[in-house]
Amino acid sequence: MSTTPSPSAAAHRGFFAHLLAVWRDPPQATDYVPRFLPWRALLWGAWVVLLTAGGIGLAQRFLQGHMPAGYGSYVPWGLWIAIYFHGVGMAGGAFFIGALGYVLNWPGFQRGKNLRLVIVLAVAAIVPAFFAVWLDLGHLDRLQSIFLRPNFTSMMTFNAWMYTVFMGIAALCWILSYLKDAGWKPALTAWLKPLLCLAILYAMLFPSQSGAFFGVVDAKAFWHSALMPVLFFTSALTSGAAMLMFTRVLTDAAGGYQTAPVEQQEEHAMMRRLRTFLIAGLAAYFVFEFAEFSIALWSPVSHAPAVELVLFGPYWWVFWIIHLFIGGLVPLALLFSRRRFGWTIAALLVGVCFISARLNVLVPGQAVGELQGLQEAFSHPRLTYIYHATGMEYLVGLFCVALGMTIFVAGRTVNRLVRDWFAQRAPNFGKEAL
Amino acid sequence: MNTDPDSASTPPPALDRREFVRATALVAIGAAASVGVVVKARRPSAPKDPTGPGTIRNHDNLSDVPVTENEDVLLRMERELQVAMAKSVEERKWVMIIDQRKCVGCHACTVGCIAENKLPPGVVYRPVTIEESGVFPNTRLKFTPRPCMQCEEPPCVPVCPVDATWRRPDGITIVDYDACIGCRYCLTACPYGARTSDFGEHYTAGAAVGAPVGEAAPLSGARAPANDWEGRPNHELGKSWDRDAHGLPGTHASPMGNARKCHFCLHRLEAGMLPMCATTCIGRATYFGDANDPRSLVTELLQQNNTHTLLPHKGTKPRVFYIA
Numbered sequence: 001m002s003t004t005p006s007p008s009a010a011a012h013r014g015f016f017a018h019l020l021a022v023w024r025d026p027p028q029a030t031d032y033v034p035r036f037l038p039w040r041a042l043l044w045g046a047w048v049v050l051l052t053a054g055g056i057g058l059a060q061r062f063l064q065g066h067m068p069a070g071y072g073s074y075v076p077w078g079l080w081i082a083i084y085f086h087g088v089g090m091a092g093g094a095f096f097i098g099a100l101g102y103v104l105n106w107p108g109f110q111r112g113k114n115l116r117l118v119i120v121l122a123v124a125a126i127v128p129a130f131f132a133v134w135l136d137l138g139h140l141d142r143l144q145s146i147f148l149r150p151n152f153t154s155m156m157t158f159n160a161w162m163y164t165v166f167m168g169i170a171a172l173c174w175i176l177s178y179l180k181d182a183g184w185k186p187a188l189t190a191w192l193k194p195l196l197c198l199a200i201l202y203a204m205l206f207p208s209q210s211g212a213f214f215g216v217v218d219a220k221a222f223w224h225s226a227l228m229p230v231l232f233f234t235s236a237l238t239s240g241a242a243m244l245m246f247t248r249v250l251t252d253a254a255g256g257y258q259t260a261p262v263e264q265q266e267e268h269a270m271m272r273r274l275r276t277f278l279i280a281g282l283a284a285y286f287v288f289e290f291a292e293f294s295i296a297l298w299s300p301v302s303h304a305p306a307v308e309l310v311l312f313g314p315y316w317w318v319f320w321i322i323h324l325f326i327g328g329l330v331p332l333a334l335l336f337s338r339r340r341f342g343w344t345i346a347a348l349l350v351g352v353c354f355i356s357a358r359l360n361v362l363v364p365g366q367a368v369g370e371l372q373g374l375q376e377a378f379s380h381p382r383l384t385y386i387y388h389a390t391g392m393e394y395l396v397g398l399f400c401v402a403l404g405m406t407i408f409v410a411g412r413t414v415n416r417l418v419r420d421w422f423a424q425r426a427p428n429f430g431k432e433a434l
Numbered sequence: 435m436n437t438d439p440d441s442a443s444t445p446p447p448a449l450d451r452r453e454f455v456r457a458t459a460l461v462a463i464g465a466a467a468s469v470g471v472v473v474k475a476r477r478p479s480a481p482k483d484p485t486g487p488g489t490i491r492n493h494d495n496l497s498d499v500p501v502t503e504n505e506d507v508l509l510r511m512e513r514e515l516q517v518a519m520a521k522s523v524e525e526r527k528w529v530m531i532i533d534q535r536k537c538v539g540c541h542a543c544t545v546g547c548i549a550e551n552k553l554p555p556g557v558v559y560r561p562v563t564i565e566e567s568g569v570f571p572n573t574r575l576k577f578t579p580r581p582c583m584q585c586e587e588p589p590c591v592p593v594c595p596v597d598a599t600w601r602r603p604d605g606i607t608i609v610d611y612d613a614c615i616g617c618r619y620c621l622t623a624c625p626y627g628a629r630t631s632d633f634g635e636h637y638t639a640g641a642a643v644g645a646p647v648g649e650a651a652p653l654s655g656a657r658a659p660a661n662d663w664e665g666r667p668n669h670e671l672g673k674s675w676d677r678d679a680h681g682l683p684g685t686h687a688s689p690m691g692n693a694r695k696c697h698f699c700l701h702r703l704e705a706g707m708l709p710m711c712a713t714t715c716i717g718r719a720t721y722f723g724d725a726n727d728p729r730s731l732v733t734e735l736l737q738q739n740n741t742h743t744l745l746p747h748k749g750t751k752p753r754v755f756y757i758a
Contacts, residue, residue: 066634067633067634072556072631073556073618076621076622077618077622103448105448138617139614139615139687139691142613142616143615145595146596149596151594151595151596153472153475153476153592154593154594154595156595157596158472160595190452191456193449193457194460197458198464201461201465217593218623218748219589219625219748370748371563371744372565374561378558380558382555382556382633382635383556383558
């Protein structure tokens, strides 16, 4: 078996014929068939576990509807909505940094393959997020209504439309980046960076809008803060930088390529830049959070009860242990070390633990009612201000993680297949445009 | 080891002048389009509901009931209701007044509402909150029935992503159960907690555990009266919502999965009847009528009493007033 077919035969094959050829005659010891590494086995093992456990939750959701869920009418949104905002934020943040780096020519970000990986990461974060929020709907069959009969006074519509448009532009940029690397259609590829600038605008807007999504809800004192969009954008940048760093390290380690010294330097520069983003993002987020909480507690106002719930309520450990310690202090300590391995672990911790930031906005905001005695006025488990995510919700959350991993791996494979298809036709692929 | 075809040579240049101009233009267009759709959506639109003479309803339910001097306020309000219904919808202004001095906390309104609208478990349109004050033995209870406030500035409306809820010309905020996607954004937006979600629960589910199963089951069997009652359609908003035929072609899917809320028993108003909560109130503490009618009881009460609304600082301008 050969890693690349003879140029004359390959150059005349269509893309799907190329796919078929790769399927029939898979190349060995390349990025298609990566070497066995223990951490890779660990990831595959985790994927299988997540998919299996998540499948159980998914089956429950489809067979039993919302019955096994813990949310109700007074706390209408739970874990899945937190996953949604975390995924959307991560996608926006990662794309914002990655695409900005490509446009501004930052070392380690400026190559077409860097950009394409960022696009795949954004899609792998958004699609599971969208899936989670779809499962949260009362009518799964009416999802399309957001696009067919939109109401743009709703931040939800605005959010959904904006990241759908964003994904369209990102897909276009993905195609253009190949054409540019192949040196084809220069008149078209001249639009790549301008389009990226538009996508960057949207990548900045929709995570910020996620904050506005809550900020405009006057009924919830804890949410009704002008700081919300800023907090959400900051956390999007931080978690996006984290996942970008983690996936870059992972994919570079998995590539099995002998990279040129210049690329190794770029890799170091990329890591240092993302590390700076991470440190600055973490610091900024905690400063904003301190400002919000300290003012509420210093001079107790309407949202002080929600802040007290965050800090000292039944889920105090989500803030103190997961968010602050594991998601904040430990990563900061690792990021200040000199070991790149430590930075990678820090990135993973931030990327995973920042969902607690979402939960700490989402749940306490709903858990404090405006009208006294409403909970006691009519007794029903769904008419309480107490929310505990149920097993089904956690399992579906695991499925979303598995879905994200699947999309990422599939996207990366598609990236390579398309790259090879272009490389067979454009000998200077990746060089002409550079 | 291979050489990555993606990698080689030197990095590309940053934005050139032409790219910068194009980027600026695209960003400006993108931003303008975003602002444009919001501004357009924020502008007042034409009423979704029919208005004018077609909305006039002439009822004569009480034509054979003579007016007496000290007749029950229910009779008076029903007569006034029929006068209001004889006007077109945009000329009516429904208000509800709840006299907390008369409310004894019997919850008859809550139960009446549940029966009228066939509300499933976990869905409630008119709970009654109880507030205790003072120190024993000098304690006092205050009861506050809480229907939908039918706000003039309803915060639940603009957040709906699919325009499935709106304020009618007569001031009642309704939900289009055929359009609601069940995102529950409106539930979070209502400061009064007046919207609840129908998660598809049944009162008979899991009831009478250990009793005979199958068709003979006392509560949940196919022939059991309770099950039969739960399966029958309700008639909110003047349509038949069939819970058993949920989602079947040709039926109005029941509001399962939707946000649901009090609508002042719109289907009863259309039939010339008072809302169920006003009818079942044993202390006659709930008044309902047309505030545009200067001779109506509700107008009198609003003029004569120092009424208040719930959470006035929210700026929602409720149409439910309380006399305390």
